[in-house]
Amino acid sequence: MAIFRFPRAQGQAAHSTGGDTPSPGVFDALLRLQATLDIEELLAHFTSLISGELAIDGYSYTGPQDSAIRCQSGHTNRHALAYQLVVDAEQLGELLVYRARPFTEHESMGLEDMLCLLVYPLRNALRYQEALRTSFTDPLTGLGNRSNMYPQIQREISLSHRESRQASLLMIDIDHFKCINDSHGHQSGDQVIICIANIIRSTVRDFDLVFRYGGEEFAVLLVNTDATRAGHVAERLRHNVDQHSCRMSDGRDISPTISIGLSALHDHDTPQSLIERADRALYRAKADGRNCVREYVS
Secondary structure, three states: OEEEEEOOOOOOOOOOOOOOOOOHHHHHHHHHHHOOOOHHHHHHHHHHHHHOOOOOOEEEEEOOOOOOOEEEEEOOOOEEEEEEEEEOOEEEEEEEEEEOOOOOHHHHHHHHHHHHHHHHHHHHHHHHHHHHHHHOEOOOOOOEOHHHHHHHHHHHHHHHHHHOOOEEEEEEEEOOHHHHHHHHOHHHHHHHHHHHHHHHHHHOOOOOEEEEEEOOEEEEEEEOOOHHHHHHHHHHHHHHHHOOOEEOOOOOEEOOOEEEEEEEOOOOOOHHHHHHHHHHHHHHHHHOOOOOEEEOOO
């Protein structure tokens, strides 16, 4: 894989033979690239630009390490030009373009010229996406935070209504968490929160949505799940926590329990109304002695 570094080293100037003044088409392309912070849209503009210069069958893009960004359009083929993109020592990920017949050296050089138009808009888009991800992520657990929860629930409500599918919400509270903090210290309290977050993640499905709602409280949106199945998931989660000991950094074990309230999605729900019903069920679980699951009943 070639490493495309920008700014280019001396002697690696652009290979265009069209003179020093960029064409109006290049200016237009650059404006489109700079007008979006959506990475898929950015790459679509870029591949549209290069398709005017060389025929390709598709592309794939992988973001920097730990970014989880993957984009692909068209299809792979026998031959590829592959670039690791670097700007001022900042890794921007890997871009591959594919087609059935080999690329000529002239085509490869031309693509490198056009990559000069992509790298700075791509860096801006990556930085924006990272800032967005950070603002929606709980720093302690890595789960979605409360700010992320409301738009995600609204999105799932819209999908559920459009596709006539069900959904359920679990509200989860760590029992007697204040006693854990008072007896073992706030650092141990944080470790218990991380421990519970990991158990929740390992119990639910990858496409279910898990959030830290605040303090010692979590929320899980179970996608395409009715109240009966949600009750089974909630009971399995409660059992998994009950049977697990959280190992502290000093070697001690703490064995917390959780209380869970659940509510199924109703036809005219908003995020607030769904959360409110699951919260009421949670209060009932705590009133009934904790370490149990309760479903909202109107």
